[in-house]
Amino acid sequence: MSTAGTATQLNLSDPELKLLQTLVYQECGMYFDSRRTPFLQDRVQRRLRECRLDSFYSYYRLLISNEGRQELANLLENLTVNETSFFRNKAQLELFHKNILETLIRRKQQQRRHTLRIWSAGCSTGQEPYTIAMLVADAFAGRMLWNPSGYECVFPKPLVPAPWSVEILASDISYGALRAAQEGIYSEHHMSPVDSSYRFRHFDKVGDRYVVKKALREMIHFDFHNLKTEYLPQRNDVIFCRNVMMYFDEAEQKRLVEKFFRCLNAGGYLLVGHAESLLGLTDKFTMIYRDAGTAYQRIEEDA
Numbered sequence: 001m002s003t004a005g006t007a008t009q010l011n012l013s014d015p016e017l018k019l020l021q022t023l024v025y026q027e028c029g030m031y032f033d034s035r036r037t038p039f040l041q042d043r044v045q046r047r048l049r050e051c052r053l054d055s056f057y058s059y060y061r062l063l064i065s066n067e068g069r070q071e072l073a074n075l076l077e078n079l080t081v082n083e084t085s086f087f088r089n090k091a092q093l094e095l096f097h098k099n100i101l102e103t104l105i106r107r108k109q110q111q112r113r114h115t116l117r118i119w120s121a122g123c124s125t126g127q128e129p130y131t132i133a134m135l136v137a138d139a140f141a142g143r144m145l146w147n148p149s150g151y152e153c154v155f156p157k158p159l160v161p162a163p164w165s166v167e168i169l170a171s172d173i174s175y176g177a178l179r180a181a182q183e184g185i186y187s188e189h190h191m192s193p194v195d196s197s198y199r200f201r202h203f204d205k206v207g208d209r210y211v212v213k214k215a216l217r218e219m220i221h222f223d224f225h226n227l228k229t230e231y232l233p234q235r236n237d238v239i240f241c242r243n244v245m246m247y248f249d250e251a252e253q254k255r256l257v258e259k260f261f262r263c264l265n266a267g268g269y270l271l272v273g274h275a276e277s278l279l280g281l282t283d284k285f286t287m288i289y290r291d292a293g294t295a296y297q298r299i300e301e302d303a
């Protein structure tokens with residue numbers, strides 16, 4: 001059975017593919033339709049080589065065994081698409097910055113509840129949550145500039161002034177992506193969407209790399225969460241789940257949107273990817289559209 005070092009080309013039969021598709025779908029919600037089966041084949045092939053197995057069934061038995069939990073995690077890790085970038089979908093971020101954040105800060109200030117909770121669900125290698133943190137810091141810097149007497153004068157100026165507390169949770173199913181996100185080290189290529197003022201304020205240049213400064217990193221808490229599971233982080237004001245649902249089928253997208261509804265505070269916001277929409281998935285959100293940026297807001301029954 002074991003063929004260490006061999007590179008057997010394995011073409012999965014349709015029933016084998018079906019077994020694997022079902023297992024992956026049940027575990028993480030990702031759905032591999034016929035367009036994406038070559039990718040699935042390729043990744044399984046790689047894992048088989050790593051595990052030094054040459055038959056699909058011995059690999060599948062491993063995946064569904066108790067001892068195979070780690071290998072299942074490895075397989076899922078290999079199946080995720082981690083493409084991301086800083087300041088992705090600028091129009092939507094503009095809407096978040098100028099409209100959603102301002103509204104939330106004003107609303108909470110009136111209620112004297114100085115906390116904001118933002119969740120980047122499917123954060124990949126961190127560019128999304130760091131972008132969110134930079135925009136939140138900008139929003140508070142703007143407020144301190146216009147109303148300096150409203151804030152304590154401390155040095156160095158914190159990114160989020162007292163009495164405010166901002167928690168940005170960044171989660172993913174890929175441990176590799178989470179590790180990179182937590183490290184917060186990026187190449188010049190990654191940094192191309194980041195303008196010089198953000199680079200200067202929030203990154204240290206170390207050799208040819210950019211390292212996220214401690215103050216920005218400390219605004220974010222990184223954690224593993226599988227969006228397929230029922231238990232997900234609650235009481236969020238905003239959820240970013242961008243370019244994740246597109247890998248799920250419609251039934252799983254509907255379940256996820258329902259979960260997000262419950263994970264949001266009243267009047268909270270959900271931001272999905274440029275190519276994604278809640279159309280046909282739910283009637284519990286209303287769409288906000290400004291200057292090509294789109295977001296969804298929870299509808300409250302007495303609103």
Ligand SMILES: C[S@@+](CC[C@H](N)C(=O)[O-])C[C@H]1O[C@@H](n2cnc3c(N)ncnc32)[C@H](O)[C@@H]1O
Pocket residue numbers: 028029030080081082083084085088121122123124125128171172173174177225226227228241242243244247273
């Ligand atoms: C294409 S990236 C998107 C990253 C970022 N949100 C953006 O828009 O730039 C998709 C991310 O979703 C994660 N993902 C896929 N399925 C997931 C699941 N079931 N639970 C949590 N994260 C998942 C992947 O690991 C990957 O990092």
